[in-house]
Structure formats: structure tokens, C-alpha cells
Amino acid sequence: MTFPPTTTHQKPLAIALGDPAGIGPEIILDSYRRLKDQSVPFFIMGGAQCLATAEEQAEIACPVVAINDPSEAADAFVDGLPVLKALDAPYTPGAPSDEGAALALHSLAEATRCVIEGKATALVTAPVSKAGLTRVGFEYPGQTEFLAQVCGMAPDDAVMMLAGPTLRTVPLTVHVALSAVPALISIELITHKARIVAAALKRDFGCDRPRIAIAGLNPHSGEGGQFGNEEGRFIEPAIATLRDEGIEAVGPVPGDALFNPRMRKTYDAALCMYHDQALIPIKAIEFDEGVNVTLGLPIVRTSPDHGTAFDIAGSGVADSSAMVAAIKMAAACASARSDGGVHG
Template sequence: MLALTMGEPAGIGAEIAAKAWLALRDGGPAFFLIDDADRIGGVPVERIASAGEAAAVFPRALPVLHRPLPFPAVPGQPSVATAGAVLAAIEEAVALAKAGEIGGMVTNPIQKSVLTAAGFPHPGHTEFLGELAGTGVPPVMMLASSELRVVPVTVHEPLARAIARLTPELIVEHARITHAALVRDFGIAAPRLAVAGLNPHAGEAGTLGHEDQAIVAPAVRMLRDLGIDATGPYPPDTLFTAHARPTYDAAICLYHDQALIPIKTLDMAGGVNVTLGLSIVRTSPDHGTALDIAGKGVASPDSLIAALRLASQLADNRRKRA
């Protein structure tokens, strides 16, 4: 059983949750929604009092742990007043996962600007979940699809700052967490990691920048000394081609867009955000709140469905290893 959080109430979370239930009710992974049950439309809804009731309800209705909002959400118009409910849903799902009442959690997209205005101190879900369910290592973002898995070493920060912050140790830390997650959660016995270069042509022997020789290559050597099958640095413009992708299990990328552009180009609908390094399983759709189409009935549930399916698979793998 999985818990799905409400996400931004003014966004598409409730709509895609209902559509995901329609797609999965006849044999897909079962889930329940933590949300205001009164705002879920288009499908049968049944309030539940605990996670344990959800499995019996799921075939006939979308199970909802009813958590009323302070006032009705208006599609496309986020409000700081709902920030507390959004964060409480995440905290409740984490608590249920840590208690073993659910196999994992899936988070609907949040509106970071609204949470920040309400005093939320974290850049996003990943860092908040690290605080709630950390394991002593930094939480790491992975984007995964059927064709590609990518991990950005630096995430939501200006590119100049991201490059200035790169060190061999930072790359190694992210790669080690990725390697461990590929073994434990994805069931890959001997993961292969490809490390992207920073500069065009991976620096071309120093003629196009020194970072690949001074920062990235030493990180690859350190990883190999640790017994991890890591190779690189590879020129970023060829690392994600159809010929290259089958040669590795995950690509370690050095900044946000280097990782997210290829996976969103390849599979925007099927991409899933996975948080590595947590004590629990957490996935999320690889898209935002889509305020511009909220309330119009046109939002696609495909990425949420993929996130639910992957969370179920990861939870099963964890149980088997345990």
C-alpha cells in the first residue's frame, strides 16, 4: 500500500490522483490519498480512518484520509493559507512509512514559491524529506524512466554557483548513494555508473577547461578505488544517445539541466523523481503543479501512474532484501 500526498491544492494533484485510481483500480498498485475528500471529483471517493482500511476500499473507490483544507482551493490560484496542510500531508505520509504501515509514499507536486512565502526553509521536497526520513547521508534526487536514470550532483541553484561548488568528494558522495540505491531498491547487483563531463568534449584534454581533469576524473578514480564500476568523464553531448544508454545503469550528472533535459526529452510522461538515501521509499511525478491547466480536466496522470508503479516496485525490492 502506498500513500499519495495532496501536493499544491490549486494545482492538478487531485485531478491526476482520481485519474490514476481509474487506471489502477483493477490490478495496479493500491494507494490512498491524503487530502480534503470534499474536493475530489469525477470518481467514487471513500473516507478511511487509517491506512489499513485502504486495501479493501481501493477496488471500489479512491480511499482518502480526509484532511480538510482551511478553505476551498481555487484552481490555478495558490494560497499561502494552505501551506500548512500541504506540509502536514507530507509529514503524515513519512510517519506512516517509517512506522511500516505503508510500503512507500508518492508526492504530488508542490508549489515551492508558496511554501517559501509561508516560511518553509527547504529548497524542495528532497531536502525536507531528508530532514524527516534521513539516514545520515544527504538525500539525492534521481530521475528515472524505462530508458534512462540520471542523478544531478547539484540541483536547484544558479549554474555559476553549482559549478563553483563541485568537488571530487561531492561527486563521489552522490555516486556512492546512487550505487547503494541501485543495489537495494532497484535490484541491480553490480551497478554501472557513467559520470558526465562538465565542459564540451569533457574538456578535451584541458583545452576546453580544467574542471574535468581536476575534479571529475579524480572522482571517477576514487569511485573505482572503492570498488564501484564508474567510468568517465564522458562528453555530455554523446552520453545520452541511444547507443550509449545501454552501457550504464545510471548517469551521474553535474548540474540540474544536464540531467533533466535528456530524461524529459526522452520520456516526459514516464519520468519519475526518486529520492535516494532515505529510510523510506519516495517517488514523485516528474512535472510541476501545472497551475495553467488546473481545473480544466486535461491533465495527464501518466507520470503519476509511473511514480506509483515504481514506488511499488522499489518497496517490493526493499522487502525482499530485508
């Protein structure tokens, strides 16, 4: 993936710091080191002293440059990592605190505001601790639901996609018990999410005619009703509806056949029935470059597809590849939107 040349007139990407006790500071600093000569400019919302301490302790060659406004980011990017002056907290790798969680929440809210107001072209969020955010007043199941509300959308209109170089997956149901999944599956839910996925593949990923493979729920997709009837009751009728609308949907494809190399070449995204059916393959195949993308929002939002990793924070072993991929994907999606869709 390549970038257009950086210019001082270019609007930057906004990056939310994430929990400063996790690997967020390290992977942000290292991402700047890896991308400074080829990336569109980006800035971090808050945590300047935290990042400066992390840079010193981790011995990552990445000067921190404090800025007062996002419009200064492109000029500052030449000299170092631009950090917008805002809330700060001590750098305490591996030791999460309420002060750090408050910084993470402030960074998320303010970075999102910058993108909504048009001061930045896309939002990239570093990993957060949901437990930590809850302790400081965050009332959402996750960042996706928060973003949907602040963008004035219903939670179901924001769809989580996991994307890598060779695979994109979307879970139909997300943070629910596996035993609850069959009762949640419906024709309406499948068609609603598939339409959002198809529109996003066109708008953000340059797919003229998006191909969506829809997974079965049961072994062998139910084997004609022998192992469950959700395929016949819900999934097959939903696929028929989508095809009538002109969406190239196929399936239900058995989960054990959906992700082999030959099958992956036949679709642009796989719509899976439950969390692990979507996340296990992306983490097995694309772990170092997996990106969490929120589809359906009026803004572009990406995030590395991994957590805070408190256990390795500050140890010097964190890999910034997924953060680099998230920044690249945010820039590419924002560019596609500004061009009205890239068609290849």
C-alpha cells in the same frame, strides 16, 4: 511493470495531495482509475472534499472513500479512492491560496509520518508550489531536503534521481546558479553521491553490478584541458577512486554524447554535473513517464517529474502518466526492499 495481486492484508502506499490548486487532484483521481485493477492499494492523506469536488467537476469516474486509518485502505480500494480523514481545503483549480498550501504541507508531513511509522510502504508526492509552501512556513529548499531532515539525515545524503523506462539521471549540483557549479565540484562530492546511487540501484532497482556513467562538465569533457580543467582535477580522480572501490564508473563522458540511444544502453544511471544537464534529457526523452526518486532515504519516495501546472489545472487536459509511473515505481522499489533486493 507489473504488480503483485492486491490483497486486503497489504500495506498501502501513502500519497501526499500536493497543491490542490494544481493538477494534483486530477492526476491522482485518474491514476486510481487507471490502476485500480492492477495496483497495490494506496491512499491520499487529506483533502477528501477537495478530491470529491475535483472528481465531480472533471467527470472522472473515481468515487472518493473516506477512511479513518491507513489499515482500512486495502479494503476501501476496491470501492474507490481511499482518502484519510485529515485537513481539507476548497478545490480552486488555477487559483492557489494559502489555505491550499497549508493542506499541501499538512498532507506531505502526515503522509511522510505514516511511512516512517510503517503504516504505509512508500511515499508518493504530488506536485507542490515551493512559493506557496514558503508562505505557510515551509523552511526547506524543496521536499527532498524536508524528507532528509525528518528521516534524521544530512541533506547531502538524500540524492535526487530522475528515472524513466530507458534513462536514469542524477544531478551532482541541483538548485544553484550555473556560474557557481565549477566551484562546487569536488572529488568528495562526486564519490559521495555516486556511492549513494550505486547502493540505491542495488537495493531499489535490482542492479547487481550498477554501472554509472559520469558526465564531463565542459564541452568535449574539457578536450584535454583546452576548455577547462575540472575533468582532470576532480572528475577523473573521483572515477578512479570509485573504480578502486569496485563501482563500475566510467567517464568523464561528454554531455553531448551521453544520452544517445546506444550510449544509454551501457549504463544504469548517469551522474551529471548540474541541474539542466540531468533534467533536460529526462524531460526530452521520458517526459510522460519521468519520475523523481529520492535515493539514500530509509523510506521509498517518488514523485512525478513535473510541476503543479496551475495554468491548465481544471481544464481536463492534464496527463496522469507520470503520476501513474511514480506510483508504479514506488510499489516496485518497496517490493524490492522487502525482498532484500531484486537481482536480474
